[in-house]
Amino acid sequence: MAAAASSTSLKHSQSPTTIPCMRHRSLSATFGVTSLSFRRSEPLYRRFVVLSMDAKPTILVAEKLGEAGVKLLKDFANVDCSYNLSPEELCTKISLCDALIVRSGTKVSREVFESSGGRLKVVGRAGVGIDNVDLAAATEHGCLVVNAPTANTVAAAEHGIALLTAMARNVAQADASVKAGKWQRSKYVGVSLVGKTLAVMGFGKVGTEVARRAKGLGMHVIAHDPYAPADRARAIGVELVSFDEAISSADFISLHMPLTPATSKILNDENFAKMKKGVRIVNVARGGVIDEDALVKALDSGIVAQAALDVFTEEPPPKDNKLVQHENVTATPHLGASTMEAQEGVAIEIAEAVVGALKGELAATAVNAPMVPSEVLIELKPFVSLSEKLGRLAVQLVAGGSGVKSVKVTYASARAPDDLDTRLLRAMITKGLIEPISSVFVNLVNADFTAKQRGLRISEERIVLDGSPESPLEFIQVQIANVESKFASALSDSGEIKVEGRVKDGIPHLTRVGSFEVDVSLEGSIILCRQVDQPGMIGKVGSILGQENVNVSFMSVGRIAPRKQAVMAIGVDEEPSKESLKRIGEISAIEDFVYLNL
Numbered sequence: 001m002a003a004a005a006s007s008t009s010l011k012h013s014q015s016p017t018t019i020p021c022m023r024h025r026s027l028s029a030t031f032g033v034t035s036l037s038f039r040r041s042e043p044l045y046r047r048f049v050v051l052s053m054d055a056k057p058t059i060l061v062a063e064k065l066g067e068a069g070v071k072l073l074k075d076f077a078n079v080d081c082s083y084n085l086s087p088e089e090l091c092t093k094i095s096l097c098d099a100l101i102v103r104s105g106t107k108v109s110r111e112v113f114e115s116s117g118g119r120l121k122v123v124g125r126a127g128v129g130i131d132n133v134d135l136a137a138a139t140e141h142g143c144l145v146v147n148a149p150t151a152n153t154v155a156a157a158e159h160g161i162a163l164l165t166a167m168a169r170n171v172a173q174a175d176a177s178v179k180a181g182k183w184q185r186s187k188y189v190g191v192s193l194v195g196k197t198l199a200v201m202g203f204g205k206v207g208t209e210v211a212r213r214a215k216g217l218g219m220h221v222i223a224h225d226p227y228a229p230a231d232r233a234r235a236i237g238v239e240l241v242s243f244d245e246a247i248s249s250a251d252f253i254s255l256h257m258p259l260t261p262a263t264s265k266i267l268n269d270e271n272f273a274k275m276k277k278g279v280r281i282v283n284v285a286r287g288g289v290i291d292e293d294a295l296v297k298a299l300d301s302g303i304v305a306q307a308a309l310d311v312f313t314e315e316p317p318p319k320d321n322k323l324v325q326h327e328n329v330t331a332t333p334h335l336g337a338s339t340m341e342a343q344e345g346v347a348i349e350i351a352e353a354v355v356g357a358l359k360g361e362l363a364a365t366a367v368n369a370p371m372v373p374s375e376v377l378i379e380l381k382p383f384v385s386l387s388e389k390l391g392r393l394a395v396q397l398v399a400g401g402s403g404v405k406s407v408k409v410t411y412a413s414a415r416a417p418d419d420l421d422t423r424l425l426r427a428m429i430t431k432g433l434i435e436p437i438s439s440v441f442v443n444l445v446n447a448d449f450t451a452k453q454r455g456l457r458i459s460e461e462r463i464v465l466d467g468s469p470e471s472p473l474e475f476i477q478v479q480i481a482n483v484e485s486k487f488a489s490a491l492s493d494s495g496e497i498k499v500e501g502r503v504k505d506g507i508p509h510l511t512r513v514g515s516f517e518v519d520v521s522l523e524g525s526i527i528l529c530r531q532v533d534q535p536g537m538i539g540k541v542g543s544i545l546g547q548e549n550v551n552v553s554f555m556s557v558g559r560i561a562p563r564k565q566a567v568m569a570i571g572v573d574e575e576p577s578k579e580s581l582k583r584i585g586e587i588s589a590i591e592d593f594v595y596l597n598l
């Protein structure tokens with residue numbers, strides 16, 4: 001990463017403080033925060049998922065969404081409900097959209113993010129499974145992905161139970177037979193559920209609700225979930241067991257885990273061979289967790305007596321799909337979430353999440369961004385701003401041609417080490433370091449990815465201070481190693497560019513440059529001058545700026561000793577002209593100076 005040649009040439013328009021936007025935004029209704037006022041006219045989260053949104057945003061709803069949700073969206077944005085778009089049509093439309101809402105039927109591929117040209121800021125998945133969204137691509141493009149994880153839980157569990165009971169009593173097959181004019185009572189003798197063992201694979205929200213209901217049907221319920229707490233299972237009389245124990249002892253297996261690389265085709269030839277002969281399988285999770293060819297073989301050989309499937313690897317499955325056609329298979333077209341109640345709930349849940357994210361609020365259901373509780377966020381707010389500004393300052397001090405590769409961030413705090421969430425701060429320092437010297441837009445979603453991609457290593461260190469832990473942090477220090485500085489006094493004794501800041505009365509201040517203590521509020525822009533300490537310097541610089549009507553907000557001098565080397569830090573509200581900066585540089589006592597945009 002090469003630093004910009006001249007700090008004065010840095011593009012001011014990249015500064016987030018220049019984005020015109022609303023005042024006094026609510027931080028997050030979801031987190032119960034009512035309202036916060038910000039000194040800059042910018043909601044905090046806007047720094048993370050920033051929109052250049054002077055006009056109403058546009059939201060593309062690509063699959064059927066409940067009316068109440070659509071109404072919520074329309075109150076805030078232009079809403080384009082276009083269903084059944086081909087992948088090409090979606091890619092064409094997306095460049096005009098700030099947000100996209102989908103269900104399980106739309107593939108939000110890398111091409112979609114690439115085609116958006118950076119405008120797409122939020123993808124809302126109106127449901128749980130996000131396996132149809134390329135999360136890595138979303139993150140790389142700084143696009144937030146939110147889902148609606150709770151509103152369809154009961155619907156999916158009820159559908160699982162519906163399939164379980166219908167399968168056990170051949171309801172679908174018998175219904176088709178009666179409609180065909182037959183009366184085959186002996187052919188459709190079923191099996192009972194009571195006393196049978198049900199293995200719930202994936203003991204999350206849906207799995208838990210299925211387990212509860214199955215217990216009510218008199219079944220013996222066991223579950224396998226490597227991440228579920230045993231006490232939650234025990235509380236409802238379910239025993240957590242290993243994968244092999246679950247599949248080998250079950251009469252019925254119900255799948256409720258997400259489709260991930262680890263669960264893909266988890267029911268395969270090898271695992272079907274471990275099952276009890278005559279096992280019955282329900283899948284309301286994702287088709288991809290079953291190797292469908294292996295299931296056909298297991299059905300044909302009688303290892304699996306019956307299967308009831310709501311989901312398929314390819315949806316809709318091809319007409320000649322062997323599973324769908326199999327007489328021992330009951331199939332539904334991905335109806336798990338399809339109740340009136342669930343669809344209404346999901347629509348509202350996703351509309352609120354998407355609108356909130358577009359407004360710059362933190363989304364409680366963000367899938368690809370760290371969640372920071374609201375109380376932590378409120379405390380960290382001024383430090384978030386300080387972090388970004390220290391990053392911006394530090395990188396502008398790097399001499400052109402030096403490559404920034406290694407940055408050390410030190411947080412000094414009287415809090416216990418595990419009582420400080422630095423993810424936000426690190427993301428904002430990264431934003432400050434990268435944005436001034438590139439065209440990349442960095443936010444909370446893509447900060448770590450962007451740093452890694454640029455080979456920028458950010459290490460973090462904690463200094464634990466004695467004293468009152470009332471404030472989350474005393475100071476933050478940013479050091480850039482192995483670079484030259486265009487302002488030699490910014491180098492510490494050990495040769496790194498070093499800047500340090502604190503929050504004073506809620507306002508970020510620069511309190512150290514190299515080995516020099518200064519004190520200048522981090523607002524507007526800053527001029528740093530190195531000089532031999534002597535009377536009259538402040539006046540000389542001040543009068544040059546005054547002649548141009550540039551308002552000085554702050555001045556401070558840090559010096560080794562009276563009349564020795566000193567650094568003068570001057571905060572200015574307006575950007576001085578090149579001519580004024582040149583005149584400051586020509587003051588004979590000034591040995592070195594740099595102008596830095598914040």
Ligand SMILES: NC(=O)C1=CN([C@@H]2O[C@H](COP(=O)(O)OP(=O)(O)OC[C@H]3O[C@@H](n4cnc5c(N)ncnc54)[C@H](O)[C@@H]3O)[C@@H](O)[C@H]2O)C=CC1
Binds near residue numbers: 201205206258262285
């Ligand atoms: N058919 C439909 O219309 C619907 C399908 N679903 C699907 O159901 C699945 C579960 O949904 P929720 O319960 O809401 O999600 P959840 O996130 O609450 O639960 C998933 C559980 O699976 C567990 N898990 C992860 N890897 C596992 C593994 N290798 N083995 C066993 N368990 C594992 C997790 O620890 C978690 O407890 C998702 O795939 C979702 O997409 C959800 C709603 C409707």
Ligand SMILES: O=C(O)C(=O)COP(=O)(O)O
Binds near residue numbers: 104128129130337
């Ligand atoms: O929420 C889920 O994971 C589902 O599978 C529901 O999918 P749908 O929104 O009905 O296409």
